[in-house]
Amino acid sequence: MLVCVDIQNAFCSKEMFREINYRQKSCQIRRDWIMPRTGENIYKRKDGRWEGRYIKEKNGGKAKYGSVYARSYKEVKGKLEEAKKELDGKKSYSIPGKKMEDIGRNWLSEISVSLKESSANKYEDILRCYIFPEFGENELSEITNQHLMNFVNNLLVSGGVNKQGLASATVIEIMSVMNRIRIYAMRKSYPVAFSVECISLKREYKNIRVFSLEEEGRLLNYLQKHMELPELGILLCLFTGIRVGELCAIKWDDIDISEKKLSVRKTLQRLRTSKPEGCKTEVKLLEPKSSSSVRDIPLPDALMELLEKFYISGAFLLTGENSRFIEPRTMQNRFKKIIAACGIQDANFHTTRHTFATRCIELGFDVKSLSEILGHANVAITMNRYVHPSMELKRENMNRFSDLFTVK
Structure with a gap:
């Protein structure tokens, strides 16, 4: 009889141990689900809401924080990510020196190392004679596709020193430079509003002179x-x-x-x-x-x-x-x-x-x-x-x- 009691007690103890272990694991899972990770700057307030904090700006080495609030950890985490993305977008639009002339000169300076002198001269002439006079003081975010189409039409009709109009081959070269500046600006996170894909030009070949x-x-x-x-x-x-x-x-x-x-x-x-x-x-x-x-x-x-x-x-x-x-x-x-x-x-x-x-x-x-x-x-x-x-x-x-x- 004593042996049976001991076996029953041992059996109950084993079942109880399994139950306790299961509950501990369940609690840990819930705790992992609701508790923030280190470094996220997400906390549960005394009023039961969750708060997420992020750095809005730094002034003199001091950080100025912004906050978002929600009823759950998951919700506040999503809001915090959105707030950070929005802030990054605003920062990209506040980069100094985004006028066409500034970006164009920076682009030419960067690629000139790998260019032949004659090619560098050609690009510089295109910038100086055509692109800068038209768009030099504009930010790339201000130049629209319509502006670009008007620019091309003017070049074809009255471009050149004598206002005789430029050949389509010359205009194609100018648009090629515009596109290269556009790609450079986007790589540097400058906002760009135009695309040269709106321009459709065919290279016209003149009748070539051959001696009879x-x-x-x-x-x-x-x-x-x-x-x-x-x-x-x-x-x-x-x-x-x-x-x-x-x-x-x-x-x-x-x-x-x-x-x-x-x-x-x-x-x-x-x-x-x-x-x-x-x-x-x-x-x-x-x-x-x-x-x-x-x-x-x-x-x-x-x-x-x-x-x-x-x-x-x-x-x-x-x-x-x-x-x-x-x-x-x-x-x-x-x-x-x-x-x-x-x-x-x-x-x-x-x-x-x-x-x-x-x-x-x-x-x-x-x-x-x-x-x-x-x-x-x-x-x-x-x-x-x-x-x-x-x-x-x-x-x-x-x-x-x-x-x-x-x-x-």
Whole structure:
């Protein structure tokens, strides 16, 4: 009998122990649910409400607090998070220096480290001539899509120094800068109200001038009869398609007589300077337009024979002197006088490049080789912008159908 009592007492004690343990765990769960975590600044007040506190501002190192109230911990925690988000939003709108001119200059200063000098100059000109006069004193949050559309329309109709209206390609570049400033501002948490997606512009390509075979023949005859170093340079462009800036930068050492090739490594360009006094621009010897513009061009035998006669080691090709060069603007003017003397319709120097590309296609060059000779990043640029089949070539290709069909 005594044994049974002991067993029953032991059984009851075990059941009681389980019940106590269960209740303790339940209490702990409830306590975890209603009690705030350390550092949250949430407390239960004596009146039964919950209070959440947050720092509204700091003045002289002292914090000024704000409070939110609710009947439960969960509710006050939600209110506290909303109050903090609202405060963060107000802080982002109070960042100093958010005018377009301030942000634009900061953006250009940040990216100039990785830009070529010519590109940095181009962006600075776009800011100074177009964007700052229109939006310089505005905050980015004040510039709306409607403002942007009006700006674009004005540029197309009456933009430019002579109010003649800007080409769509120029306006597209201006909008590209606006978009880059917008992205920069958003990254810095400045409020922005506009988006360039509201602007729809198509790049219009003008009819490209290409010398006809008859015009090119006249030009070649003139150059051979009046052969001097500048005329030799124009001849070189007609047979290689190099740019005028690249031609002006070429030295005779860039021509490998034994390998019969031309190495393009530099370009000559006139850029605006930041000097407060003296000339506003200066001519500089720079890296080529892009990495693909650095290239080696094979030279035809007939041209090599002519180049060997004029070869002067260490000198610039166009002057024959070590320190004196001819800048692109001067070469452009000389070229216009020459084609006028030949009785050829007006054209700029870049026509030699387009003419070279067109002749190469007519002769059956493979497009990949031509693209690399021209220094293009991809074949699409060569085909879309530099290849201009003549009517004679189109007719010749169309007549090939005669070999397939007989029309009676």
